[in-house]
Amino acid sequence: MSLCAECFHQGEHAGHDYNMFRSQAGGACDCGDGNVMREAGFCKRHRMKSSSNVPCVPKDLLMMSELVLPQFIFSLIQYLREGYNEPALDLPSEKDLHRILQMLEPHVSFLEDLTKMGGAMRSVLTQVLTNQQFYKDLSSGVGENACAKKSHEKYLIALKGSGLAFPEDKLACGMQEQASGTSTLAIQGLAGATTTSGQGESSDEEDQDGSQGVGKRKRVKLSSSTKDQSIMDVLKHKCFLEELLFWTIKYEFPQKMVTFLLNMLPDQDYKIAFTKTFVQHYAFIMKTLKKSHESDTMSNRIVHISVQLFSNEELARQVTEECQLLDIMVTVLLYMMESCLIKSELQDEENSLHVVVNCGEALLKNNTYWPLVSDFINILSHQSVAKKFLEDHSLLVTWMNFVSFFQGMNLNKRELNEHVEFESQTYYAAFAAELEACAQPMWGLLSHCKVRETQEYTRNVVRYCLEALQDWFDAINFVDEPAPNQVTFHLPLHRYYAMFLSKAVKCQELDMDSILPDQEMLMKLMIHPLQIQASLSEIHSNMWVRNGLQIKGQAMTYVQSHFCNSMIDPDIYLLQVCASRLDPDYFISSVFERFKVVDLLTMASQHQNTVLDSEHERSMLEGALTFLVILLSLRLHLGMTDDEILRAEMVAQLCMNDRTHNHIPENPNPKSGIVPGSLSFESMLSAVADFKAPVFEPGGSMQQGMYTPKADIWDKEFDPVMVILRTVYRRDVQSAMDRYTAFLKQSGKFPGNPWPPYKKRTPLHPSYKGLMKLLHCKTLHIVLFTLLYKILMDHQNLSEHVLCMVLYLIELGLEDSPEQESDEEDSVGEHERCHDSWFPDNNLVSNMRHFINYVRVRVPETAPEVKREPPASTSSDGLASSQSPRRSKSLQRENSGTAQVFSLVAERRKKFQEIINRNSSEASQVVRPKTSMKWSAPGATPQLTTAILEIKESILSLLIKLHHKLSGKQNSYYPPWFDDMEVLIQPEIPKYSHGDGMTAVERILLKAAVQSRLNKRIIEEICRKVTPPVPPKKISPAEKKTLDKEERRQKARERQQKLLAEFASRQKSFMETAMDVESPDADTAMEIATSEQHVSEAVYDCVICGQSGPSTEDRPTGLVVLLQASSVLGQCRNSTEPKKLPTSEEEQIYPSDTCAAVHDVRLTTLQRYFKDSSCLQAVSIGWEGGVYVQTCGHTLHIDCHKSYMESLRNDQVLQGFSVDKGEFTCPLCRQFANSVLPCYPGNNVERSLLQCHSNKSMQDLIKEVEELQEQLGTFPSETNLSKEMESVMKDIKSTTQKKYTDYSKTPGSPDNDFLFMYSVARTNLELELVHRGGNLCLGGASTAGKRSCLNQLFHVLAMHMRLYSIDSAYNPWRKLTQLMQDRNSHSVDRMILYRDVSSLLLIQILTMPQPLCKEHFTCIVKVLFTLLYTQALAAFSVKCSAEDRVAWKNSGALKKNTSNGEKSWEALLSHVISELSKGKMFEEGETEELAMVSSSVWSPDSIECYLQQFCLPFLRITCLLQHHLFGGDLPSCQEDEEFTVLTNCLGLLPSSFQSPHQFTSASCLDWPVPAFNMISQWCLELASFADRHAEQVKVLLIQEPKWDLPCLLQLPENYNTIFQYYHRKTCTVCTKVPKDPAVCLVCGTFVCLKGLCCKQQSYCECVLHSQNCGAGTGIFLLINASVIIIIRGHRFCLWGSVYLDAHGEEDRDLRRGKPLYICKERYKVLEQQWVSHTFDHINKRWGPHYNGL
Secondary structure, eight states, rough: OOOHHHHHHOOTTOOOOOOOOOOBBBOOTTTOTTTTOOOGSSSSSHHHHHOOOOOOOOOOHHHHHHHHHHHHHHHHHHHHHHHOOOOOOOOOOHHHHHHHHHHHHHHHHHHHHHHTTTHHHHHHHHHHHHHHHHHHHSSOOSEEEEHHHHOOOHHHHHHHHSSSSOOOHHHTTOOOOSSTTOOOBBBOOTTSSSSSSOOOHHHHHHHGGGGTTTEEEEBOOOOOOTTTTTGSSSOOOOOOHHHHHHHHTTTTOHHHHHHHHTTTTTTHHHHHHHHHHHHHTTTHHHHHHHHOOOHHHHHHHHHHHHHHHOOOOHHHHHHHHHHHHHHHHHHHHHHHHHTEEEESSSOOOTTTTEEOOOTSHHHHHHHTTTHHHHHHHHHHHHHHHHHHHOOOOOHHHHHHHHHHHHOOOOEEEOOOOOOSOOOTTTTHHHHIIIIIIIIHHHHHHHHHOOOGGGHHHHHHHHHHHHHHHHHHHHTTTOOOOOTTTTESSHHHHHHHHHHHHHHHHTTTTHHHHHHHOOOHHHHHHHHHHHHHHHHHHHHTTTGGGGGOOHHHHHHHHHSSSTTGGGGGGHHHHHHHHHHHHHOHHHHHHHHHHHOOGGGOOOOOOOOSSSSSOOHHHHHHHHHHHHHHHHHOOOOOTOOOOHHHHHHHHHHHHHHHHHBBBSOOOSSSSHHHHHOOOSSSSSHHHHEEEEOOOOHHHHSOOOOOOOOEOOHHHHHTTTHHHHHHHHOHHHHHHHHHHHHHHHHHHHSOOSOOOOOOOOOOOOOGGGGGGGGGGGGGSSSHHHHHHHHHHHHTTTTTTOOHHHHHHHHHHHHHHTTTSSSOTTSSSSGGGGGGOTTOOOOOOSOOOTTTOEEEEOOOOOOOETSSHTTOOSSSSSSSSTTTHHHHHHHHOOOOOOOOOOOBBSHHHHHHHHHHHHHHHHEEEHHHHHHHHHHHHHSSSTTTSSSSSEEEEEEOOOOHHHHHHHHHHHHTTTOOOOOOOOOOOOHSSSOOOOOOEEEHHHHHHHHHHHHHHHHOOHHHHHHHHHHHHHOOOOOOOOOOHHHHHHHHHHHHHHHHHHHHHHHHHHHHHHHHHHHHHHHHOOOOGGHHHHHHSSSSSOOBBOOOEETTTTOOEEEOOSSOEEEEEEEEOOTTGOOBSSOOOBBOOOOSSSOOOGGGHHHHHHHHHHHHHHHHHOHHHHHHTTTTOOOOTTEEEEEEEEEEEEHHHHHHHHHHHSOOOOOOOOOOGGEOOOTTTTTOOOEEOOOOOOOHHHHHHHHOHHHHHHHHHHHHHHHHSOOOOOOOSSSSHHHHHHHHHHHHHHHSGGGGGOOOTTTHHHHHHHHHHHHEEEEEHHHHHHHHHHSSSBBSSSGGGOOOOHHHHHHHHHHHHHHHHOOOTOHHHHHHHHHOSSSTTTTTTOEEEEEEEHHHHHHHHSSOOOSOOHHHHHHHHHHHHHHHHHHHHHHHHHHSSSHHHHHHHHHHHHTTTTTTTTGGGHHHHHHHHHHTTTTTTSOOOOOOOHHHHHHHHOOOOHHHHHHHHHHHHHHHHHHHHHHHHOOOOOOOGGGGHHHHHHHHHHTOOOOOOOGGGGGGGGOOOOSSSSSHHHOOOOOEEEEHHHHHOOOHHHHHEEEEEOOOOOOOOBOOOOOHHHHHHHTOOTTTTTOOOOOEEEEEEEOOOOOTTTGGGBBBBOOOHHHHHHHHTTEEEEEEEETTTEEEEEETTEEEEEEEEEETTSOOOOOOOOGOOOOOOHHHHHHHHHHHHTTTTHHHHHOOOOOOOOTTO
């Protein structure tokens, strides 16, 4: 069911599970259709309609449309006929078609508009479209009109190819059919496959179809009595609707036409007529689809129509009954696949009669069959239709024929000599085809066979499936041996048979034996699935390596989660069924033979393997044993309930790795028929797993919400067998075991290295009890005995995994042993049996204690057994050779060879012969001698000889010795019942056991003892025999190796410890020097005063050459830095609540309140009234496009850096950065950088001298500062250092765009450079303040700790700024520190009170010779503070009301003459007000804005608070500057103490000042000249300016001191809110709806991503916006993908998504369509990276965007 967004949002769907998707080809909304959904789910609009009675439309109203519409539709059809030309050479001229469709767009749009006019108009349209008379009258082509005739002829020509028969097909077949439309249909199978009347004579016709190169193939004509003849015939149209659909198909489903046809569907009559027409044209649709070049688009559009028609069960049933829908679909599918059949090469290449689809054909490669198969699956989901299918025998026969086309496709032949030249990639097409065309219809049918009453359907399917299989075996000439080195993964007939069998037993209570074939057929059935299992093992053993990677791809796909339910599971189940019904010895022998390890199963220490290289032996043996364990322990179809299966699947997936919700198999395959039963999926998930919320690592990599298994699951439910079955990669098994080991260690359950745990199995369904016979057959016991012996003797090619599997099989056998045997049986005679008999019976419990004395083996003549043996074949002396290896304790894994215990192959042949003889008398013809020779025991080779080994062991004794061997101690096994007999009486054997090999052996021995008293006695006997003392023996080479290894490990560990210690001490010393280097100013004044003044220059380590030393003029050292333009500061706003992303037309964002905009306006205003050069020193720029400098803290020689860059330039394999632009990564920490900042050579003495305190008076200091400023900076001599400083300055300038550096009215003015340089310092200080949270309350060192590079930056800036002389007339220092005598002579600059004090500070500091003296710095700060304070008073005087002004003027006047009047803000404020009142400043009426501000009542406290807030920004910047220039940590404090602490830190607070409660900001003032005179001088300037421009005076005085921290726009909670508003929004530039809309998260601008429509000078809109909004950094949310993209300069990267679904998962590209919600933590991380400028460092996957975003 699908709803349009509108109906969805107007309906009640809270708590429902739904997917949102963007329909590519339109579609019909199901809201209001009672057949599809319940009325409760209708939206408000449709609910109203369904409940009220709709009035009838007056007849007259529709009369006109009834007259006009037939003519209109006919004219449309005329155009379509006219425009169509039968394409030559089967290539439709797409341009012509496209042209006609464009021309007809208005016609179709008109019809589409009519459909939207409601039910009445639709019913008129229906009547016109389906009225046969109208059609007959108008379109017959009879009449005078030549044009009409011509178009009618074209129509007839187009119709000709519409039947299933092509004229050329008939010629190729050489058969002339009498009926024009019929044709033969090729179906491989027996002649009498379709047993229907009137069919005999034609079905015998055989046809040598040479043209298709298929060889001999039978053709079966479809029976006329059951198949509708019209499927085959040329189409005949009877009404407009039919012809309209015909042309829609011919023109390959144009979007507009499809939408029109779908929009008509609400009319019930139309729906039925249209569905029948669609079915009638089904074959024609298939033919057009096959030819189409745009099959993908066409497929989508076909399905958009068919899903609306066939999803309705009532309609589907009606069409099935009236139009033979099932016949048509199956026939059309069969016909479609027929065109790409080739001869099968499986088994008998020359004589095979079987044909399979060719997976290389476009039809399969491009999934062209998909829409037809999808429709078939869709109609089979309706019970009534599926029942019809299952009851129709001829349909089932046809369908099995169709399935057999896929049986054995994509055959792989193992390359033995050279690597395959061309790796075919057809395998995925083959897997997709089997899954979609065979498996999914099968699951559809199975879903209707769930109850007892449906037994008959299963019998039918199984019967025809077995017939088809028998035909297949005959066609490929299969007898009993598969052809070697061949494998096909595709056996859909086997899988149909298996799954219907499973369903019959599980749900329908059918007796399994009644639907099983005879033994011979079972033997045949088992061969190919077993071949696949062996081949999987071969592929993982690298035996197919010459076939290329694609063969591994096939092995993985076969077990992959989407395919496993339809591939490996049915195969394993079928093998389990065969194993439960066939002779167990035969089955076991077959398994080892298929896995090619028969020769390995010998007691001898060497052997010859004729079919396997020794390097593959171990993994093949592991594969065979693992397969047996899976076969015997898997219960998926043998008794587990659906809930248990779902739980087991979930646990297996979660144990391999933590999974996101989306990657946990809901049902491993949605169509698998495993429906979560009583427990819902979610409750099952919460029972087995814990949810881990999305994590954010400091590195910035983001985890999604994950599910991880609960501890209980590891403890009781972890099933390694299920994990092995479900792993695509072998490493996943290891991953599961590692996680399991970690759990055991953590929970303290088992400290060592555990083995895969043993899990008690679900009981078998009674029908499959025979499977356990495998565990109780002599052949398996012989194999287990042999392998235990070989492991104990350390034979080669055996591994711990082999032992693990052997023990697992023994334990399974003990678990399922038959009834208790009689313990009275005498055990004496057993010891004297001869060596041929092996074991007495089939029960594992009794066979375990059976001693085997001698074994005859076939060994190569080089084997040690032969050399030591006397010529007589007595067994007495043959022991010597086996003595030494037996004593070896270590479990070794080595490669070599061994020989034949007893012939497994001979055993299998014998059994096979018996079975065949039982089944038929023609046994002699069945067994082909040539194959049996090939697989017989290699006794014929001359170099083999017979030897007799003395063994004298039983399985029990071998197990006990293995326990000794694993523990490394003699007599390590002590039976637990010696201490406590209870163990035997009430054995608490847990269902689930942890532990290693020793634990497993102990568990098995206990179980054996519990089950039989004799076993208990024998175990006790073996343990009582005290092992004789071990004589000193030579250490075998293998043991020596082990000892050496241990010794070497010990030495390595010691060496490692030593190295680590050395490394730690080096690191410590490095840290100490690094602390010295990178913050050489960290020493406090006190330490320096007391220390001896010896010269110690700062020392730097070069990370390239590794040398340490000072930075010198000739060989300067530099800091690795990243320069980037930043507009983060400009985004600060003065509103307290954050701005929201607009999600409706009413919400808009205006940038006028941003910091950048305010500063811009201020500068422009100043430039209007004052001289340009003085304006450019009155403010700072860099709020937008300022340059931010950051470093990783590593240093390198600048010449080393240049050679490093040269090597990068020559390196071809570069990713992510551009060397030509100077970009590189730090050689040590790999952080991104693009420049090197030279370190100024300086020593610590110089600094200490500068820091010592002196008692100079304020006046002296002012004079010194003035003199220092007068000294003009001479350009330093041409040294390497100065060159580098110059070059880095160029880098800094080129980092940002010209528009952000050029503010002067005269372009290129030096004032620009001057302004830019001190603004760089301001930008970096302001940004550091932002990173500290906007204030200095936290104190401490620089945020980046040792990573600050401001000191070096100031040196570079100061060197360049000293080159500019400031004209003494402009020098503000005099104006700040002296009273001007002649008022008129200095009238050039009347704006000292408008100057930005922080900018003045930087100008003063950076124009003085470096390094600076601390007392000079403090002097400058004191002077500037007086100016700042006066500005604060003036701003306040403008803010308060006229009454307030008068009151404060009078109250303050009294304090003027007191002793500390200069330090009282009341006195100073009074003076400022009286001075300013002299001009016209306060005469103007209050402007509204200011009046609003002044409405509050001002108390002395609030004024004091206002003045402090006004001064704080300056104090913070000054404190930071002092910290970077002179070192010393910043003090921390509470927010309300910040002012006091900072003034104290800067030395503004008089030392005499003690009591904090009387503190006022004015007490920090230190006036260089009498305060009132100074204020009068400054205010006079203001008053004279006010006379001319009264309205501007106040605006310029009131500065905004409080800016909020920069932040991104606030996003809505639900992503749908954003999506609904933006995905249809038109772009403001091109007024179109963008294909990829995006929105900027900094300013909310809507942009087209990659939109060529909005391109300007080769820059696409996103790149352009990132330059304008973020000076090169842009953060965009892609609306259609929910992903955030970052643009940084010329690079971009995908950042991830801040919207996650309910399970913490991303939904990139909105593919899953789940509701998404904001993840605030992720958004915080994004904002943090933006503010801290760390995108370049944290995100690793950058790529160039070439201005194309």
